[in-house]
Amino acid sequence: MKLSMGGKSIILRLELQTEHLHFGQLITVITENGGDVVAIDVIQTGANWSVRDITVTASEQAQLESITSTIKELPGVRLVHVSDRTFLLHLGGKIEMKPKAPIQNRDDLSRVYTPDVARVCMAIYEQPDNAYKLTIKRNTVAVVSDGSAVLGLGNIGPYAAMPVMEGKAMLFKQFADVDAFPICLSTQSTEDIVAAVRHLAPAFGGINLEDISSPRCFEIEQRLREELDIPVFHDDQHGTAVVLYAGLINALKVVGKRIDEVKVVVCGIGAAGIACSNILLAAGVKELIGVDREGALVRTRRYANPMWNDYAQRTNPNELTGTLHDVLEEADVFIGLSAGGVLKRADVERMKQRPVVFVMANPTPEIHPDEIEDIAGVIATGRSDFPNQINNVLCFPGIFRAALDCQARTINEEMKLAASAAIASVVTPQELNKLYIIPSVFNQEVVRRIREAVIQAAIRTGVARRIPREFRQPEQPVVSELPGSR
Ligand SMILES: NC(=O)c1ccc[n+]([C@@H]2O[C@H](COP(=O)([O-])OP(=O)(O)OC[C@H]3O[C@@H](n4cnc5c(N)ncnc54)[C@H](O)[C@@H]3O)[C@@H](O)[C@H]2O)c1
Numbered sequence: 001m002k003l004s005m006g007g008k009s010i011i012l013r014l015e016l017q018t019e020h021l022h023f024g025q026l027i028t029v030i031t032e033n034g035g036d037v038v039a040i041d042v043i044q045t046g047a048n049w050s051v052r053d054i055t056v057t058a059s060e061q062a063q064l065e066s067i068t069s070t071i072k073e074l075p076g077v078r079l080v081h082v083s084d085r086t087f088l089l090h091l092g093g094k095i096e097m098k099p100k101a102p103i104q105n106r107d108d109l110s111r112v113y114t115p116d117v118a119r120v121c122m123a124i125y126e127q128p129d130n131a132y133k134l135t136i137k138r139n140t141v142a143v144v145s146d147g148s149a150v151l152g153l154g155n156i157g158p159y160a161a162m163p164v165m166e167g168k169a170m171l172f173k174q175f176a177d178v179d180a181f182p183i184c185l186s187t188q189s190t191e192d193i194v195a196a197v198r199h200l201a202p203a204f205g206g207i208n209l210e211d212i213s214s215p216r217c218f219e220i221e222q223r224l225r226e227e228l229d230i231p232v233f234h235d236d237q238h239g240t241a242v243v244l245y246a247g248l249i250n251a252l253k254v255v256g257k258r259i260d261e262v263k264v265v266v267c268g269i270g271a272a273g274i275a276c277s278n279i280l281l282a283a284g285v286k287e288l289i290g291v292d293r294e295g296a297l298v299r300t301r302r303y304a305n306p307m308w309n310d311y312a313q314r315t316n317p318n319e320l321t322g323t324l325h326d327v328l329e330e331a332d333v334f335i336g337l338s339a340g341g342v343l344k345r346a347d348v349e350r351m352k353q354r355p356v357v358f359v360m361a362n363p364t365p366e367i368h369p370d371e372i373e374d375i376a377g378v379i380a381t382g383r384s385d386f387p388n389q390i391n392n393v394l395c396f397p398g399i400f401r402a403a404l405d406c407q408a409r410t411i412n413e414e415m416k417l418a419a420s421a422a423i424a425s426v427v428t429p430q431e432l433n434k435l436y437i438i439p440s441v442f443n444q445e446v447v448r449r450i451r452e453a454v455i456q457a458a459i460r461t462g463v464a465r466r467i468p469r470e471f472r473q474p475e476q477p478v479v480s481e482l483p484g485s486r
């Protein structure tokens, strides 16, 4: 099986002199250079000329470039322009705000706005909890980044981070009907980020921290969790850990191993790597070795990164030293949360037979799945264009849907473990196989099951401030939801 590494797609606007060129010649040039024509639109036409938009896909950018340069040389063709379809999708941003009700006359105006809005303001002033009933707070999450660890691209800053945060907001809405707003801050100071989020919290029912580099992300999340009474969730840590654990539960079933007997190597001991290691230790993994740029983390060394000192105390029981290649000997599971291209086939060859290889760096995984497909027991990546997508998108929409619906004060460990089990349970034993260990994000059962399991966990652990109707006991009274009604 050959897997494509993210199909690329362009639209070529061409002016064609039909007496010099047959359309078939053009198609031949495209296919001979590795492209597929997926759509043809006629934009303008005359007696012996036409302007057409040809949508072309190819697996590699280089193929698209050679198609474009060959077409430019053809007699009777003028290349008007080339548009990248991905860029077209981002033109002007990907999301917008819409009012829920139209303002059609002065009466509407006076109710949505002044003077009547004042009564609603005072209802919240007198009873602050009413903010959940009378403002967007009940359904809105802030997606906050400082642009310091955007995907695996590194510190590209707040402007360049926006497309990812807008994308997260789209996913929140599409998959869980959560209104999310991207906020990219022009500071990378811990104090400033904590203060900024604290100050903007009143409008939001939850804070999703995103792509903030380690180790600052740990302190920022910790302090905000202490200071705010709404859930603060660093997605790269906990969203990833929840989905990773769900994937591992099912991958181990495929290769017939138990979690307490596998040797696991985690590469990239940053935000995601630490959180994933923590969830695996909690789930019963006994031999877990963390590897970063300097090799395996060992308890006998002192590291400048305080998180690593703590990490090394809790992991690598046999005190293995050396490079990734060294410590992968006889390992059952590799988990990559580092950077593209870090893992080599020779490394995977050192692992046990049918190893589980999760290469989750984005956008380029630690190794291309094609390179190890014949030796790996299960392969997963973070991307949507390969089978087995282990990506936090499977978690964050559902877990925030649940947290908002029960007005959870926080998202705790029980809620996260409940989310992992819920995700894993969507794949039935009959469906489970090496190419299907984790459900698709388009499977509507994912958010439904996460929501149910996480609300139950929130109620059980006492962090739910509201019991949604379907979770109430029959004898529990239903309190009027509308302040101001008599
Ligand atoms: N699939 C997912 O859902 C998902 C979720 C979160 C993060 N990620 C990916 O995981 C990666 C890390 O994300 P993060 O938020 O933890 O970033 P981070 O910056 O907090 O941590 C990255 C860590 O990887 C280490 N690293 C970089 N190059 C390395 C190499 N050659 N060898 C060993 N270690 C190396 C860094 O030193 C750092 O400790 C990124 O590529 C990100 O896209 C994927």
Ligand SMILES: O=C(O)C[C@H](O)C(=O)O
Pocket (backbone or CB within 6 Å): 150, 151, 152, 164, 211, 235, 236, 361, 362, 382, 391, 392, 393
């Ligand atoms: O954004 C993603 O696709 C996953 C994750 O949040 C990442 O930073 O890579």
Ligand SMILES: [Mg+2]
Pocket (backbone or CB within 6 Å): 151, 210, 211, 235, 236
């Ligand atoms: Mg991220």
